[in-house]
Amino acid sequence: MRLLIVEDEKRLALSLAKGLTAEGYAVDVVHDGLEGLHRAGEGVYDLVVLDIMLPGMNGYRVCAALRAAGHDVPILMLTAKDGEYDEAEGLDTGADDYLTKPFSYVVLVARIKALLRRRGTGGPSPVISLGAIEIDTAARRVHRDGSEVTLTAKEFAVLEQLATRAGTVVSKAEILEHVWDFAYDGDPNIVEVYISALRRKLGATLIKTVRGAGYRLESR
Amino acid sequence: MRLLIVEDEKRLALSLAKGLTAEGYAVDVVHDGLEGLHRAGEGVYDLVVLDIMLPGMNGYRVCAALRAAGHDVPILMLTAKDGEYDEAEGLDTGADDYLTKPFSYVVLVARIKALLRRRGTGGPSPVISLGAIEIDTAARRVHRDGSEVTLTAKEFAVLEQLATRAGTVVSKAEILEHVWDFAYDGDPNIVEVYISALRRKLGATLIKTVRGAGYRLESR
DNA sequence: CCTCGACGATCAGCAGGCGCATGGGGATCA
DNA sequence: TGATCCCCATGCGCCTGCTGATCGTCGAGG
Known part of the structure; x- marks a missing residue:
């Protein structure tokens, strides 16, 4: 699950990034509106946190x-x-939710989870069930x-990425793209390491290797 | 779904155009940067494949x-x-994705499909059914x-190539071009090797040899 | 109808690449 | 400062992909 934060107050941005990373999200931060637009346009993010007052291009635009x-x-x-910008305008431009500074960190996380849940399954069930494995x-949390x-x-993030596309082959490059942030430039071998760890914890049969293509989680 | 290819290497451009046409896209080709800009500016294309080194006006511009x-x-x-141009610069100018020569045809198609999917328009149905054979x-996965x-x-790639054009004759040269790198210049016999393997696994009757022309997958 | 040449099919063997496991070092948090 | 997590590096084994040789098949022409 990968998030983009577009926020020019560096201290706030850093603080959010740290907290959300600890929650298990892959987080990228940019400080400029135009840059934010480009990155969000790449289509690899599951959610964008967007400040309104930004250099380059404001959040509404x-x-x-x-x-x-x-x-x-x-x-x-x-x-x-403080005035000038208001909620209605934000929602008018197509935002899904809206938060007024100052806000508490837990509220932010709750809103983010709510938005992701709304998108993810459409229904009220955030639990993915695959044979003996249950992913909440x-x-x-994961139960076996x-x-x-x-x-x-990271283990959870990799599993989640596979699970949301259960039944289809996910390439190592795709896993890297969605789980790691854009600062990462290392060995794709890292994916194999995490697959290995997941197999050790969840059983060897769950994740299938499709040689030359990627990995596939059986849908049942 | 209409694509524009802006590429001055005539052989490569022709090859791409043929392959993508076979995939079901409508393809136009121009060999000059300025011409490419004009055509792309017409706004009728769903995607533009843009080379960087071009006469008239380079790809970045x-x-x-x-x-x-x-x-x-x-x-x-x-x-x-080879240096001089690099990825970052390409993405900076607003490109959505970027591919380094030489690349394999399947990678190119995958990227194109990914870009189109990102824009909301879906690709073709993922499951191809041909008599006793099903290709997901x-x-x-393939079921018999x-x-x-x-x-x-590689076996899967060859089969996929034949299946997307089921009912029509696909030449060995086309299979080579689409499944292997453009840079590949080995023995064309390699195609026969893979056809042989597919027949062994899927049954001898599925793939028909059209002597002097290529192979044809019966559509049912 | 037979022969011959060209094209296609198949097989075995080899080298290289891919995926897996493991241990260690660096960073981060309590 | 200890424990955990994350990432990197290395080595190894197996499978894949390719080559080259041989065998089979088709079709044209005598």
Whole structure:
């Protein structure tokens, strides 16, 4: 699950990025509106946190431009409470939710999860069930034969990526793209390491290797 | 679905055009940067494949000019691997994706499909059914009379190529061009080797030899 | 109807690449 | 400062992909 934060207050941006990374999301940060538009346009993000007051291009215009280009990525807007910009305008341009500064971190995380849940399954069930394995994406917990398995943040992110596309082959490049952030430039071997860890914890049969193509999670 | 190819290497351009036409896209080709800019500016294309080294006007400038004029058509850039031009610069000018020569045809098609999908328009149906044989392109699985047949990456690629054009004759040269790199110049016998392997796994009757012309997959 | 040449099919063997496992070092958090 | 997590590096084994040689088949022409 990969997020983009477009926020020019460096301290706030850093703080959000750290917290969300700890939650298990892959987080990229940009400080400029135009840059934010380009990155969000890549289509690899599952959600965009978008400040309104930005250098380069303000948040409303970024949001409107994304929607005009046909992107339906969930957008959570941030704004200062003091007039000039207001909620209605934000929602008008196509934002999915809206938060007024200052806000508490837990509220932000709750809103993000709500938006992702809304997009993810459409229904109220954030639990993906695959044979003996159950994945609760909201609680970030995994059960095997009823007993809980503890996964690290990255392990969970890789599993989630495979699970949301269960039954189809996901290439190593795609996993890298969605789980790691854009600063990462390392060995694709890292994916194999995490696949290996997941197999050790969840059983060897769950994840199938498709040589030369990627990995596939059986849908049942 | 209409594509524009801006590429001055005539052989490569022709080859791409033929292959993509076979995939079901309508393809136009121009060999000059300025001409490419004009055509792309007409706004009738769903995607532009844009080489960087071009007579008239180089690819970066074409791309930048299109973006400056407000066009958001997806752009896939092509470039030779040897320095001077680099990825970052391409993406900076507003390209959506980027491919280094030499690249394999299947990779190119995958990127094109990914870009088009990102824009909301879906690709063709992933499951191809031919009599007793079923090909699931997303899961990379093939079933014969209901039971799964395991194919290697290359075997699958050859089969996929034949299947997308089921009922028509596909020449050995076309298969070579589409499945192997453009740079590949080995023994064309390799195609026969893979046809042989596919017949062994899927039954001898599925793939018909058209002597002197190529192979044909019966559509049912 | 037979012969011959060209094209296609198949097989075995080899080298290289891909995927997997493992251990260690660096960063981060309590 | 200890524990955990993440990433990198290395080595190894197996499978894949390709080559080259041989065998089979088709079709034309005498």
